[in-house]
Amino acid sequence: MSGVVPEMRPRDAMLSFDAVRFTYQRDAPSAIDGLSLEVAATEVVGIVGANGSGKTTLVKLANGLLRPDSGRVTVDGLDTGRAPVRTLAAHAGLAFQNPNHQLFAATVAEELAFGPRNLGVPVDEVESRVGEVAAQLGLDGVLELHPYRLGLATRKLVAIGSVLTMRTPLVILDEPTTGQDHATVRTLAGLVAALRGAGRTVVIVGHDTSFLAPLVDRLVILAAGRVTADGPPRLVLADDAAITEAGLEVPQITDLSRRLDLVGRPGAWRALSVGELADAIVDSEAVESEARP
Amino acid sequence: MIGLNGGGGTISIRDLTVRYPGAPGPALTRITLDVVAGELVGVIGLTGAGRSTLLRCVAGIVPHLIPATVSGSIHVTGLDPLVEPVGTMAGRVGVVLDDPDSQISQATVADEIALGLESLGVPWAEMVVRVERALEEVGLAGLGDRSPATISGGEQQRLAIACAMAMRPSVLVMDEPTANLDPAGCSAVFGLARRLSRDEGRSVLIADQDVERLAATADRLMVLDAGRIVADGPPGAVLGRPQTVEALAGIGLRVPQVTELAARLAGPGPGPGPGPGPEGMVLPVTMGEAVAWLARRAAGTDAVG
Numbered sequence: 351m352s353g354v355v356p357e358m359r360p361r362d363a364m365l366s367f368d369a370v371r372f373t374y375q376r377d378a379p380s381a382i383d384g385l386s387l388e389v390a391a392t393e394v395v396g397i398v399g400a401n402g403s404g405k406t407t408l409v410k411l412a413n414g415l416l417r418p419d420s421g422r423v424t425v426d427g428l429d430t431g432r433a434p435v436r437t438l439a440a441h442a443g444l445a446f447q448n449p450n451h452q453l454f455a456a457t458v459a460e461e462l463a464f465g466p467r468n469l470g471v472p473v474d475e476v477e478s479r480v481g482e483v484a485a486q487l488g489l490d491g492v493l494e495l496h497p498y499r500l501g502l503a504t505r506k507l508v509a510i511g512s513v514l515t516m517r518t519p520l521v522i523l524d525e526p527t528t529g530q531d532h533a534t535v536r537t538l539a540g541l542v543a544a545l546r547g548a549g550r551t552v553v554i555v556g557h558d559t560s561f562l563a564p565l566v567d568r569l570v571i572l573a574a575g576r577v578t579a580d581g582p583p584r585l586v587l588a589d590d591a592a593i594t595e596a597g598l599e600v601p602q603i604t605d606l607s608r609r610l611d612l613v614g615r616p617g618a619w620r621a622l623s624v625g626e627l628a629d630a631i632v633d634s635e636a637v638e639s640e641a642r643p
Numbered sequence: 644m645i646g647l648n649g650g651g652g653t654i655s656i657r658d659l660t661v662r663y664p665g666a667p668g669p670a671l672t673r674i675t676l677d678v679v680a681g682e683l684v685g686v687i688g689l690t691g692a693g694r695s696t697l698l699r700c701v702a703g704i705v706p707h708l709i710p711a712t713v714s715g716s717i718h719v720t721g722l723d724p725l726v727e728p729v730g731t732m733a734g735r736v737g738v739v740l741d742d743p744d745s746q747i748s749q750a751t752v753a754d755e756i757a758l759g760l761e762s763l764g765v766p767w768a769e770m771v772v773r774v775e776r777a778l779e780e781v782g783l784a785g786l787g788d789r790s791p792a793t794i795s796g797g798e799q800q801r802l803a804i805a806c807a808m809a810m811r812p813s814v815l816v817m818d819e820p821t822a823n824l825d826p827a828g829c830s831a832v833f834g835l836a837r838r839l840s841r842d843e844g845r846s847v848l849i850a851d852q853d854v855e856r857l858a859a860t861a862d863r864l865m866v867l868d869a870g871r872i873v874a875d876g877p878p879g880a881v882l883g884r885p886q887t888v889e890a891l892a893g894i895g896l897r898v899p900q901v902t903e904l905a906a907r908l909a910g911p912g913p914g915p916g917p918g919p920g921p922e923g924m925v926l927p928v929t930m931g932e933a934v935a936w937l938a939r940r941a942a943g944t945d946a947v948g
Contacts, residue, residue: 400825401797447796448744502742502822503690529741529822531689531852533895557825560900599826602855603900606933624900628907631937 363424364520364551365389365412365442370421372407372575381407383575384421391519394542394552396562396583399572400597405555406447408572409524412553414438426519440469443518447525447555449502449509458484458500458508459493465516479515486544487511488537503530510541521545525556539565560601563587563622571596588620603627613637652735652813652846654678654701658715661696661705661870670696670711672870678848680813683840685857685878686850688867689895694850697867698816700724701848703732720813734763737807741819743799752778752794752802753787756809763810777809782831796823804835815839815847821856829853833860855899858882858928868894883926885909901933902926908940 365388372382381404389395399405410416411423414430423430426441443465446452455461462480471479484490487507492500497508510526527535542565545552554562562569562583569586571579571593579592587593587600588608600608600620607621612634621627659674671693678684686694699705703724706713717724720735740746749755756774765773778784781801786794791802800823807815817836821829833849833856840847840862851857857864857878864881866874873894874881881887882898888906891898898906905926927933 401795401823401828450744501690501695529819529852531895532897533689597825597827601900602930603904606901606904606930609930609934610937624903624907628904631904631908635941 362390363388364391364393364426365553366422366424367408367411368422368424370411370418370423372411372416372418374407380575382411382418385572385576386421387570387577387580389520389551389553391551392546392549393568394546394566395554395568395570396559396566397553397555397570397572398557398559398562398596398598400557403572403596404575405572406524407575409444409522409553409555412520412522413442413444415444439465439516439518441518442520442522443513443516444522445506445510445513445524445526447528449497449505452509452512453497453505456496457494458489458497458511461497461508461512462489462493462515465512469516476515479517483511483514486514486541503534506530507534507537510538514541518550520551520553522553523555525558526554527556527558527561535561557598559587559598560603563601563604571598573597583622584620587622588618652678652680652720652815652844653718654814654846654848655718656700656715657717659697659700659717660714661693661700662712664710664712669870671700673715674872676865676872676875678846680844680846681840682863683836683847683849683861685861685864686848686867687852687854687857687864687896688850692867693870694867695818696870698738698818698848698850701814701816702736702738703727703729704738730762733759733812734810735812735814737810737812737815739800739803739807739815739817739820741822743796743803743823746803746806747791747799750790751787752783752789752791755791755802756806759806759810773809773811777805780808781805781835797825797828800824800828801831804832808839813845815845817847817849817851819851820849821851821853829856836860854882854897855901858899858902859930866891866894866896878928879925879932883928885926888926899928901930902928905933905936 367387370385373380414435417431463476466476569583573596579586604620607627656676661671662669688694705711707729724732760770836847839845927936
């Protein structure tokens with residue numbers, strides 16, 4: 351067939367990796383080794399892998415901080431190999447794993463205002479965004495403090511907030527839950543849900559599968575710079591071989607569901623949250639008690 | 644058993660209150676606590692609950708390096724960290740923090756470990772042996788000549804533990820030691836902590852968010868809330884009762900997922916005040932306990948607990 355092949359992918363793909371290879375030093379093994387991956391607009395995707403699997407390299411490639419040795423990375427249709435980092439910054443926001451690599455302003459408020467101000471957002475609008483994000487992340491009380499007076503956990507929230515105020519269509523969070531207490535983890539889960547509701551595309555990188563499983567549309571496993579599994583979290587977390595090979599663990603509740611033989615559930619069924627497994631057990635018990643003479 | 648500085652690790656704290664200059668309230672209020680040699684104690688609490696302050700007091704970092712007003716008493720392996728210089732305490736109390744890059748200063752991994760030993764005056768020949776042994780124990784054998792800046796975050800965290808262990812402290816305090824680690828790294832750190840306490844007679848205090856691993860590993864859990872100890876006991880007693888599941892949720896903490904599941908299946912607890920509720924009911928806090936609990940429930944022999 352000749353003629354019109356419609357541009358099927360580039361329009362919908364918010365982030366696309368096409369056969370990407372990246373190596374830090376000559377002779378060293380590739381940090382990213384022929385990786386292809388697409389994240390559609392408005393999707394929420396978790397990327398999980400062990401230390402050294404290439405997660406942080408991947409996110410730096412995704413916002414143009416690093417450029418591929420070969421292959422192509424596009425963000426919102428822009429080729430990161432060509433578009434200036436400044437331009438990409440309006441499309442993809444990255445909150446670093448280590449906030450010390452990101453924060454530099456003298457107060458939290460300035461830190462949150464820096465990004466949008468730099469993008470040329472009007473002053474009033476910057477202020478309202480700072481207020482909104484501070485409320486969302488519970489940072490109202492610390493706006494006038496120096497970021498370095500805050501504990502590591504709060505500094506991480508500031509780093510995330512300074513990305514949110516830029517309102518980029520793509521938000522990338524690198525290990526947002528490490529070192530965070532449960533109350534903050536819940537705040538972060540609420541934040542991801544709010545971003546989803548606002549139609550933003552979210553990529554979350556980490557190894558905290560119990561945080562990610564109930565939140566994401568897709569879970570991608572990264573091992574040695576390649577994608578080894580990619581799909582709905584329930585399927586990926588049932589892929590015991592891929593999980594083990596990647597040095598990961600499933601959430602405790604998923605592991606428990608694997609050990610149970612529940613009536614009315616296929617053997618490969620995996621619970622993603624406590625509520626799901628509780629419901630499944632109650633259902634299973636109801637079926638069994640009906641079956642009893 | 645290898646020789647530990649100061650013999651077995653015992654910690655005895657009485658009425659410890661700590662206040663930082665300019666802070667609105669105390670960081671710790673009337674903490675009383677005993678840890679015996681060989682005990683592994685998990686410390687849980689929200690950010691700002693006082694966990695880090697408690698661990699830093701045991702090492703003498705508070706008040707010697709971080710100024711604070713302190714009342715009450717602390718004895719660690721018979722020494723008083725409020726009085727002894729930090730350098731003296733460093734031989735007795737190993738410290739691992741959540742931010743390994745803040746602890747790293749040397750050109751090679753081996754030098755990093757040797758630095759603390761030098762400060763203790765350990766002879767060269769013994770130093771070489773201890774460095775090798777520490778690298779092996781944390782799974783970094785062969786990386787001694789690398790620059791600490793070029794190893795991964797997880798490896799840096801294990802290096803921080805190796806630095807602490809090489810000093811052969813009888814007490815080890817770890818503040819969020821797994822914050823940068825993947826599951827394999829977390830298992831390695833908890834396994835190491837277990838071995839250092841049970842097999843080698845050290846006492847280990849770990850502040851960590853991983854309540855599933857703590858419940859499965861620690862002898863005892865201590866819950867801090869706003870600077871006070873609100874619960875202290877074996878993991879089953881601290882986490883595994885319907886009342887505590889609710890109380891912990893009320894202060895922003897969680898129990899292991901298997902415990903939360905059992906609490907939901909068992910139905911609501913007795914609620915506030917005395918009631919006819921299942922007071923003695925114990926919920927599972929580990930995977931093994933959960934599987935057994937669900938089997939009993941399925942058999943109908945023990946439907947409520």
